Amino acid sequence: KGDKLNAMYIIVEGKVKVHDGDHIFTEFNNKEFFGEYSLIDSSVRSATVTAMEDTKLLRLDQADFHKIIEDHVDVSKAVLKALIKRLRNNNILEERLTQNSIKIKRQRDELDEQKKELEELNATKDKFFTIIAHDLKNPFNTVIGLTELLMDRYSSYDEEKIREFIRQIHKFSNNAYNLLENLLQWAKSQTGRLEVNPEKIDIFELAIENKSFFEEHAAKKGVTLNVDVPIRTYALVDKNMITTVLRNLISNAIKYTKSGDQIIVESSLTEKLIEISIKDTGVGIPQKNLKEIFKIDSSISTQGTADEQGTGLGLIISREFVEKNGGTIYVESEEEKGTKFTFTVPLCND
Structure with a gap:
């Protein structure tokens, strides 16, 4: 590799390998040849050739080759034919290598995805047993x-x-x-085992139902619970799932809101979605925790304003249920000023 010797070699006896370090590109046997590109190209050799057994070679220098083809056209044709065949074989090999590379990449991506799924399953299992064992x-x-x-x-x-x-x-x-x-x-x-059964639901009625569900609990803590959702705001969702989401988010808001403060359930419309927000004036969430609260492997858990305990499981379930209904969920918060959880669901225009 790196030599500037402009010559082709023909194997009379023996066997050689073409390699770069430990990586072997190919092997040549008796009556085969290598280095043919050197007859027409003066570039340095891109690989090393090493004898694998006792080997005899015939050497044809570039200068001698030029003299031969001047007098013998048939030699030129034979060499060109050999070069074309070698190039064609190289093209076939390159195509196979490309296909193998694509296949290997696909398999690597699948393995990475399986690894990620296993990590999530382990995190889920750990979270589950932690909750059972402690919370x-x-x-x-x-x-x-x-x-x-x-x-x-x-x-x-x-x-x-x-x-x-x-x-x-x-x-x-x-x-x-x-x-x-x-x-x-x-x-x-x-x-x-949890199926999504979407139906036409009035979000206003659902919000009022959940307000009634939590009203006594909120009142005991001195927290005001309000609903600001227009009547006849229809969504296409699984009612049980979205009820679970609302209850988890409202329960969370009550937990972290002080006596005398308020919680508002409100909504707004876009072209295809309904945005539902649960906004409180509670203690807020530290910025460093905002990106972690929806993750299964997160261990973030803080006491409520009346020393209520939490596991973070409600937020994880809320995210899963919202996503199963074709929506997204996100949070905005500022410490000592409050938190706003917003999730989207598909609008029903029928």
Whole structure:
């Protein structure tokens, strides 16, 4: 490789390999030839030739070749024919290499995709077991502890203390139920058993239903819940899924909003979509966390303004359900000023 010797070699006996370092391009045997391009081109050799066994070669220099073809036209034709054949073979080889390269790239892309899916499955499994082992277990431990206290010392507590125990039991039982409901929905989604059944839904009515669902809970915390959605705003969605999304986002907003503040459920229309927003004046989300809150492998979880616990599972489910209904979800937030979750769903014009 790199030599400027302008000569072609014919193998009389033996065997050689054409290579660049450890990479072997091809091998030539008895009565085959190599270096034919050197007869018409003065460029340096692009590869190295090494004998693989005892080998005898005939050498034809470029200068001698030029003298021969001046007197023998048939030699020129024979050499050209050999060159054309070699070029054609090289073209065929190059085409095969290109096809193999494309195939290898496709296989590599498929492997990368499978690797990504496996990583997501592992993250999903880890998240699932973390929630079961910690977040679902804790409320039941608290309920068991409170009921044991009531059973053992019921007569020593006054009526107000007993009511407080009952309120706490109700609170933790409700939290466990909501978390379990989300886990069941999530499990169905992950196993492909959750079908999307789109139908014509009035988003105004759906928002009012969910306002009524949370009104007592919001009032107990001193949070005002308002709906600013035009009547007869129709979307083509799976009602159960979008109800789950609204409940998760409203519940989240209540959790991180202080007493005296408000939450607004509002909507706007584009040509083909409805944008639904849940806006609060709560504590906000740090900028560094905004890109992570919808990810399954995220461990972001903060306490609410009344020390409510969260897992982040509701937001993950919300993203999946919105995407299954042909929409997108995003968040805007500023610390100590509030958060606005917005998701889109297909507009129904019928």
